[in-house]
Amino acid sequence: xxxxxxxxxxxxxxxxxxxxxxxxxxxxxALGLLLRPEFQTTEAxxxxxxxxxPGAFIGLIGANGAGKTTLLKxxxxxxxxxxxxxxxxxxxxxxxxxxxxxxxxxxxxxKAQLWWDLPAIDAxxxxxxxxxxxxxxxxxxxxxxxxxxxxxRHLRTQxxxxxxxxxxxxELIGALIHxxxxxxxxxxxxxxxxxxxxxxxEFLRVFNQREKAxxxxxxxxxxxxxRLCSRVLxxxxxxxxxxGTPRGLTRSGECRLxxxxxxxxxxxxLARIAGVAQDAVEIRxxxxxxxxxxxxxxxxxxxxxxxxxxxxxxxxGQIIEMGIEEQSLESVIQRLYGAEAxxxxxxxxxx
Amino acid sequence: MIxxxxxxxxxxxxxxxxxxxxxxxxxxxxxxxxxxxxxxWVLWYALFRIGGAERVAGMTxxxxxxxxxxxxxxxxxxxxxxxxxxxxxxxxxxxxxxxLRPVGVVEFVYIRGVAPKLxxxxxxxxxxxxVGLFFGLSPLRMAxxxxxxxxxNVIHYQVGAALATTAFLWEESYAxxxxxxxxxxxxxxxxxxxxxFPASLQWIWKSTPFYLYVFxxxxxxxxxxxxxxxxxxxxxxxxxxxxxxxLIRVTWGMxxxxxxxxxx
Amino acid sequence: xxxxxxxEIYRVQIKNNWVREAVYRANFxxxxxxxxxxxxxxxxxxxxxxxxxxxLAGWTRSQTYFFxxxxxxxxxxxxxxxxxxxxxxxxxxxxxELDILLTKPVHPLFLSLSRWINLTAVFNIxxxxxxxxxxxxxxxxxxxxxxxxxxxxxxxGLFVQILLRFAFSIWIFWTERSFALSRLYYQFYAFxxxxxxxxxxxxxxxxxxxxxxxxxGSVPARALLHGLEWDEFFRLLLVLAAFYALNAFLWRRGxxxxxxxxx
Numbered sequence: 001x002x003x004x005x006x007x008x009x010x011x012x013x014x015x016x017x018x019x020x021x022x023x024x025x026x027x028x029x030a031l032g033l034l035l036r037p038e039f040q041t042t043e044a045x046x047x048x049x050x051x052x053x054p055g056a057f058i059g060l061i062g063a064n065g066a067g068k069t070t071l072l073k074x075x076x077x078x079x080x081x082x083x084x085x086x087x088x089x090x091x092x093x094x095x096x097x098x099x100x101x102x103x104x105x106x107x108x109x110x111k112a113q114l115w116w117d118l119p120a121i122d123a124x125x126x127x128x129x130x131x132x133x134x135x136x137x138x139x140x141x142x143x144x145x146x147x148x149x150x151x152x153r154h155l156r157t158q159x160x161x162x163x164x165x166x167x168x169x170x171e172l173i174g175a176l177i178h179x180x181x182x183x184x185x186x187x188x189x190x191x192x193x194x195x196x197x198x199x200x201x202e203f204l205r206v207f208n209q210r211e212k213a214x215x216x217x218x219x220x221x222x223x224x225x226x227r228l229c230s231r232v233l234x235x236x237x238x239x240x241x242x243x244g245t246p247r248g249l250t251r252s253g254e255c256r257l258x259x260x261x262x263x264x265x266x267x268x269x270l271a272r273i274a275g276v277a278q279d280a281v282e283i284r285x286x287x288x289x290x291x292x293x294x295x296x297x298x299x300x301x302x303x304x305x306x307x308x309x310x311x312x313x314x315x316x317g318q319i320i321e322m323g324i325e326e327q328s329l330e331s332v333i334q335r336l337y338g339a340e341a342x343x344x345x346x347x348x349x350x351x
Numbered sequence: 352m353i354x355x356x357x358x359x360x361x362x363x364x365x366x367x368x369x370x371x372x373x374x375x376x377x378x379x380x381x382x383x384x385x386x387x388x389x390x391x392w393v394l395w396y397a398l399f400r401i402g403g404a405e406r407v408a409g410m411t412x413x414x415x416x417x418x419x420x421x422x423x424x425x426x427x428x429x430x431x432x433x434x435x436x437x438x439x440x441x442x443x444x445x446x447x448x449x450x451l452r453p454v455g456v457v458e459f460v461y462i463r464g465v466a467p468k469l470x471x472x473x474x475x476x477x478x479x480x481x482v483g484l485f486f487g488l489s490p491l492r493m494a495x496x497x498x499x500x501x502x503x504n505v506i507h508y509q510v511g512a513a514l515a516t517t518a519f520l521w522e523e524s525y526a527x528x529x530x531x532x533x534x535x536x537x538x539x540x541x542x543x544x545x546x547x548f549p550a551s552l553q554w555i556w557k558s559t560p561f562y563l564y565v566f567x568x569x570x571x572x573x574x575x576x577x578x579x580x581x582x583x584x585x586x587x588x589x590x591x592x593x594x595x596x597x598l599i600r601v602t603w604g605m606x607x608x609x610x611x612x613x614x615x
Numbered sequence: 616x617x618x619x620x621x622x623e624i625y626r627v628q629i630k631n632n633w634v635r636e637a638v639y640r641a642n643f644x645x646x647x648x649x650x651x652x653x654x655x656x657x658x659x660x661x662x663x664x665x666x667x668x669x670x671l672a673g674w675t676r677s678q679t680y681f682f683x684x685x686x687x688x689x690x691x692x693x694x695x696x697x698x699x700x701x702x703x704x705x706x707x708x709x710x711x712e713l714d715i716l717l718t719k720p721v722h723p724l725f726l727s728l729s730r731w732i733n734l735t736a737v738f739n740i741x742x743x744x745x746x747x748x749x750x751x752x753x754x755x756x757x758x759x760x761x762x763x764x765x766x767x768x769x770x771x772g773l774f775v776q777i778l779l780r781f782a783f784s785i786w787i788f789w790t791e792r793s794f795a796l797s798r799l800y801y802q803f804y805a806f807x808x809x810x811x812x813x814x815x816x817x818x819x820x821x822x823x824x825x826x827x828x829x830x831x832g833s834v835p836a837r838a839l840l841h842g843l844e845w846d847e848f849f850r851l852l853l854v855l856a857a858f859y860a861l862n863a864f865l866w867r868r869g870x871x872x873x874x875x876x877x878x
Contacts, residue, residue: 126624
């Protein structure tokens with residue numbers, strides 16, 4: 001990573017808490033709200049720090065309620081951090097100076113920015129006026145974007161009559177027509193079918209490479225992250241638990257060995273027999289085709305360890321079934337989300 | 352008897368809603384009570400105090416003020432915007448969710464919406480009887496007026512619900528319902544006592560059920576209608592209610608047929 | 616050039632409303648229907664009253680109708696330019712529209728309040744003016760250069776409506792269901808439909824200060840027919856300034872609240 005360039009986004013120990021009224025159920029709850037409203041304080045972000053270089057494509061992931069959207073809102077200036085400091089393009093986002101607003105874009109997959117009762121081209125025309133884009137430049141950009149996304153023939157259709165995928169493409173054009181330096185994308189592929197999501201991803205990749213815009217993207221879709229992002233930030237309950245390459249999560253040469261045993265001992269015992277660390281072993285209940293439950297043991301190990309582990313297991317008990325699974329990002333992340341109870345999260349590797 | 356369960360649940364739901372949004376509820380009462388009264392007062396003040404009239408349409412300033420204050424109690428019971436809610440459900444396609452349930456949607460929306468009105472009716476009746484007793488008005492007459500006002504509330508909803516079926520035909524029936532409300536505001540007697548109408552135009556308000564909402568109950572409560580007249584108008588009200596019921600059956604039958612054939 | 620940019624945005628909004636109107640023609644037509652019936656009801660109410668008397672607080676029938684025309688034209692002006700925008704004002708918070716608007720390099724209120732323009736309601740402005748012209752002579756309006764004053768007072772009425780409507784709408788930041796307040800606005804609006812001379816002292820004071828609905832049609836009509844005292848001009852300015860300050864204050868506080876409650 002080039003360290004000589006000044007970072008475009010700097011986040012230092014950002015915290016965000018908010019208050020919401022607590023409401024009970026039924027009569028008592030309604031009455032309580034009437035007489036004595038109680039509030040509960042929630043910590044959405046608990047001290048998050050990172051920096052992002054210009055032109056980077058960053059993936060921000062985490063379970064629902066992990067604080068992704070809160071972070072995007074802070075970075076785009078919608079809400080202030082409760083404490084800590086955030087800087088985007090050298091500005092303090094929450095002051096929302098005009099120059100800052102001209103150079104960022106925020107796309108929320110679940111919220112439309114374009115007015116649906118208009119044809120896309122008229123909605124874009126309004127954005128042209130808002131951002132004062134010279135007509136010639138505007139036409140050229142619109143042409144480029146519409147061609148890249150393959151929506152030229154839909155420009156004159158009322159947006160509400162478009163399919164979800166086409167609508168999202170229009171939203172993206174609307175967000176990029178002023179050529180922002182930083183783009184925040186909140187779940188852009190949510191609800192899209194495989195093909196539409198793929199097209200959108202291709203477009204984002206090309207746009208990032210050509211225009212050197214910094215893109216910060218949140219998504220639940222690991223395909224998005226794997227194919228686009230050079231770096232991933234993982235949030236869990238308001239804390240940054242991973243910051244590094246997607247590949248760093250799935251260490252090279254690593255795979256998952258799946259074994260079904262006649263008799264399943266405790267995890268500690270299994271780890272001792274196989275000669276691996278305890279957190280590389282996992283026992284899962286799985287339903288087979290007949291609907292009968294069976295316990296599978298998973299070992300996350302290097303390829304060359306497969307044979308020794310199997311030999312060790314066979315010497316101590318009977319193996320009914322076995323298989324090898326590729327280590328997918330999806331499964332790594334899933335385990336990472338759920339890992340807290342087991343206390344087996346991997347340490348933060350500073351990217 | 353089994354079917355009372357959902358009706359009670361809907362009613363309870365409506366009460367809870369009214370409590371949860373208590374500030375809005377209070378504002379609504381405030382607006383609905385204060386403003387029409389003030390406007391009426393303005394007119395009487397201008398006519399009698401500034402204009403110096405003795406009697407208008409046989410009524411003195413005192414009669415007018417008495418009418419205004421009493422009509423307030425019944426103006427509270429009038430209406431509700433549940434017909435707008437029905438129209439919105441049709442327009443947005445939310446109606447489909449209700450069609451799957453074993454519950455009459457028109458009735459469900461009414462019961463849920465009527466809860467705060469019932470609460471108000473109780474309060475107004477107590478208030479009216481208490482204050483009225485002091486001025487020598489019979490609580491029994493007050494209760495009779497309230498009964499008529501509640502029947503009026505049903506009729507008002509029936510008319511609105513029937514008109515809301517225009518939403519099946521056009522995208523919005525907002526305008527239709529608004530126009531109805533405007534006409535109601537003039538012909539229900541919440542703005543002026545209807546006997547102020549010139550004799551040649553009295554037939555206008557007599558040919559709609561709207562006078563049963565405010566004007567009728569007020570006349571009953573103030574003892575300006577005899578028992579026989581009240582009974583007559585109650586019978587008319589019941590006839591309107593029956594008519595409204597049939598009207599809803601027909602219009603909603605047609606509407607839903609159209610709705611499901613389009614595949615709403 | 617900030618003003619030029621805002622003018623350009625407004626031009627595009629008007630153009631876009633033309634585009635929209637082609638799609639939603641029926642709705643726009645029904646919207647003026649409502650206003651027509653409404654003004655009809657107001658006229659009927661006064662004709663019922665005037666069937667029983669010749670003069671109401673010194674206002675003849677013609678003068679009252681002249682006032683109704685002024686009021687209706689001013690109201691239609693508001694309907695044309697702002698009505699629907701305020702109607703949808705709660706979407707700002709409830710549907711999170713404000714999030715997107717805040718990231719745009721223009722004032723978020725400008726964008727949301729210039730969005731809908733009801734071009735068909737222009738018809739009602741002319742209808743209101745037609746009523747004014749019809750009754751101008753019999754009401755004793757002197758005409759001539761004073762017709763320019765009509766334009767001035769119409770704009771004043773529009774401005775007062777914006778300030779008032781805003782003061783009633785802004786509470787969405789504090790109550791999720793602001794429609795009750797919107798309704799309250801329309802209920803108070805009934806005060807605007809009567810000449811303020813009719814009002815008893817207390818209410819009259821109220822509609823000229825804290826709830827200045829009299830400035831929409833009644834004070835303009837009175838100014839045109841009889842002229843205003845200097846202290847009334849002064850009071851008008853004072854009330855306008857106070858409402859402007861109140862609105863600005865509430866907007867800032869509301870925004871702050873919005874931002875601290877959001878996660």
